[in-house]
Amino acid sequence: MKIVKILTLILISCLQSLMAQVTNEVLPVKGFAIAAPMPEEVNRFVKFIDEELAPRGINALILRVDYRYEYEARPELIGDDPLSKEQVKKMVTVCKENNIRLIPQINLLGHQSWHSKIGKLLEVYPVFDETPNVELPEEYKWPNEDGLYCKSYCPLHPDVHAVVFDMVDEICEVFEADAFHAGMDEVFYIGDDNCPRCSGRDKAELFAGEVTKIRNHLAQDNRELWIWGDRLLDGKTTGYGMWEASMNNTHRAIDMIPKDVVIGDWHYERADQSAVYFAMKGFRVLTCNWRKPDVSVAQVEDMFKFRKSATMEMKPRFYGMMQTVWSGAGSFMDGFYENKPDRDGGQETAWNTFRKMFAKIQELED
Template structure:
């Protein structure tokens, strides 16, 4: 990479779902880089034209040529490009179930339950179904190869369905053990076998009760003890989108030995507060800041998204 390894991360995270969005993003990279953005995390999930598992592609998936074009422009402008594949949770959104659980419903943590995804947030795959990881790892490998990536973000936020009474394998198991088992399996493949870095969201590793965070940005479903059961070379993307007095997860993750990348969203004041708080906890393992987008701005117009501008002004 052309990027200096010691410069603070000034990152953007966004979901990219088709070639048109890839084109718009690639076209904007020179502008973003000139503003100071040096990391781009593109959440791809099932929206790539996978050849190992074409049955898991979404409609109109991103083509290899478009990824290569993005890789090229990022390299030319010193932007580290990191693909993301959302693991474990977020396997559906509203009534839409995503390809893995559509094609392989037996992988569902709650198979046959919650018709039309009613009364749940998102589906999860079962972390103990023996056929899931071999498939998912082939998708990881394709992304690493086509993105020429030296890191992969595995998502893992907001997992609510875990250790379900509806899963014959997981019923009665400790959620933290199951969550850590999944993290450790992905780490063994990515860091151990492929030699790339691993990033993940941090919320399931935080105790909602002791941190004072809500049950989205921290866990009230028993996964948080996993924080002590996973490798500390994982980069934790510590997302907080609301205005808070403090963000105790930042010193907590640092204390545990992780590298931490705090992440904000659309609230400019909250973004600034999060960056200010992080700057009060300067540490060599505190990497910088990640601006998430979540559809609040479109690829091609990210440079005008107010929190991106605010974050870059703070980090300058």
């Protein structure tokens, strides 16, 4: 009987070890982030979800909606080419059928304009503008005297959250979402010296305050907050610079925000390993790529290495991979199905990266 018991214990131990290895090789999140399709592209995009995303094991789809929905709570903020509730429900249905978590995105705080075009929020509510003194030029150039890239709303304006949270609540409801992506990347305008509310305040505290306010609002309905992580990295110390990290001292906010915020750590030119930093700070982190296949494959390999070598406490924080696409859904699908080359005739495209990245994930998971 003792021999049987010993053999049983050995067998259990071996099975546990095998299960641990299997678990170690599966990414919790395999994500894809893209602009919501145009109304006339919805049916085609639904087919793409069913035939291309699902078979690759993608289980999180982030759709940048912004003002392109027929909002009932805030009809004044309906932008061009809005999606109807019926069209959204088509995407909700196909995602449910394929066990894909559908997460809507509205850019909050930053990205309230785009170079020379004001966004819908500041167009309708110009009093929310953090920098009303900065005018959008007819001909945009970078760099410029105003440091203008994208406008921000003032996080301390007493009326701004009542407006934006109406949109957030409605879009989460129609998407039947248990998480919301607030963007919050590339925030260059914050704590402006001319703002009557923000002037002289700590930029890290302002950024952390806005993240926390959004997170707490979502938490009331048991929803998670997802954001991009660039403003939480020190651009000077890391050498990442002002785009992939912060050069205006918001990086200290990493120690001021709730740890249940999910971070998208994006690096597009190199396989930088700042995911380790976020995980060590207590956050679940996704490494995010774009259109360089070789860089993306290296990032996938890194994420698997991180999970394999991590402590029991750290491992769940290495949450997975997410490809970001910075074009319309229609143009991405055109490029994907027609296998279009890049401008130089090469294969550094988002759609080729899509193929290579998820093939690598499947290879490592198998």
